[in-house]
Amino acid sequence: MASSSKTEQKKMLILKSSEEEEFEIEESIAVQSGTIKNMVEDDFTLIPLPNVDTETLIKIIKYMKKHGEKTKSNEKDIEEFDKEFVKKSFTELKELVLAANYLHITSLIDLLCQAFADRIKNKSVKAIREIFGIPNDFTPEEEAEVYEQHKWAHEEGKEHIDHSAY
């Protein structure tokens, strides 16, 4: 390896998913992830990511590549990409946000959390429990008490409530 080369050879990294599949990616793009950046600073070139499965890693790499090309002129293009990117099932979004959180990709965490918020804001309490996998640990009396405290919030606009968990 040439040590003082002035060529445009971009430094490449290898990301390895939990299923041991490897993906090559430019370092300059991969360091959008705070976690990867730290490992690069510790001289890693092969980055094992045991918390991220292959399917999710592919999507994340796609996101980082697109956002790595960000310039002043392609803002609209990236906006469109982001809009399409979040059109996924709740399960996929959850996998993605967990991975983005683990990888410390701030812009992706923001994008995914906002997508969640936008999609759940009109949903019923039951649908929320299903989406987030949360068991109801209230007794009927306890739940009724909490409901009563903010009754107006439940009653107003209840005809528009979305009961689906998708």
Place this chain on the structure above:
Amino acid sequence: MESEASHQQLKRNKLINNSQLSPTLPLELVTEILSRLPIKTLLKFKCVSKSWLALISSPEFVKFHLSLNTNNKEYTHHKFLMNCRPSYNFKDCSYKVLMNYHPTYNFKDCSLSSLYNESSTEAKELDYPMKSYSMHRRVPYGDSIVGSANGLICLVIGKTKFFLWNPSIRKYQQLPDPKTSVRCFPRRAYGFGYDEFHDYTPRGPYGFGYDEFHDDYKVVCFSNDVLHDDGSCELEVKIYSLKSDSWRRVDDCPCPEYGVKESWTKMFILKYPEHRLGKGTQGLICLHMANEGEFLVAFLGSNFMICNSKGDSLRYLEVINSERFSNPEIYVESLVWPFSTGRTEDATKKVLKGW
């Protein structure tokens, strides 16, 4: 071979993962998602589970949510609150009607970001649970907004009945009586006064704010009890602290030098063309400064405009449903509720005694 066995193990793991229930998100991610939801949704989602109830009600979350809303550069969660009196034509009224006239004040609000970004904004009536406290009064004083802080509005009805109100969560709480005689608004001392001719409610001798150092909400009430021969008034100043839930008299009040000319700096002179001043426009009553160097100016009589830092008017705004407003206040939507209880239900259903 070893690699074959490990490859099989990986395949098995993948199958197990896929058939498992989808993963649950850690609290920090749930917080990130919830902090982006409207308040009404957050109140509903308290019913999801005990952990969500604890999270949404926690002081940390309330503070985090408040700071997000406060620092939103688009003012998406700021509201312009108005005290509106329904218009009434006195000209052809009988004596009986006039004597029985009890104006019911309504509160309306509109989006602050809409005022800055749109040419037309609609004001909507607010659910005002304290309405009935004012319905039985004889004097046509309005329900006066004292001030707002962190999404809480401090109101005074009938000069000494103080309330804290969070319109976003629709809760209100009456505060104890200051037991001070606010016999008249100290016209001379602070320039307030009840303008009988135009019949609008001035701010009155009160103040409200959040004491960050002590994490406490304070209400200030001035009253002039002693009138000296030379015409000067002796002011009694009382301060209410929410933490102690009591009023105390302030003996030496380090009053800022409002009367001293040198302590004020002229920013600009507003230029407002006369032909635009509608009937009943009385003067500037609200000014808000936005991030981009724009100012929102509101006049009584429902005239709104945006001007720049030189006082030049940039554009005029239409605010539908905002006629005859007074007492404007800008507040931010928040979950803040520093009491353990608080009333929500419409107080008109209750019988009021001892007014």
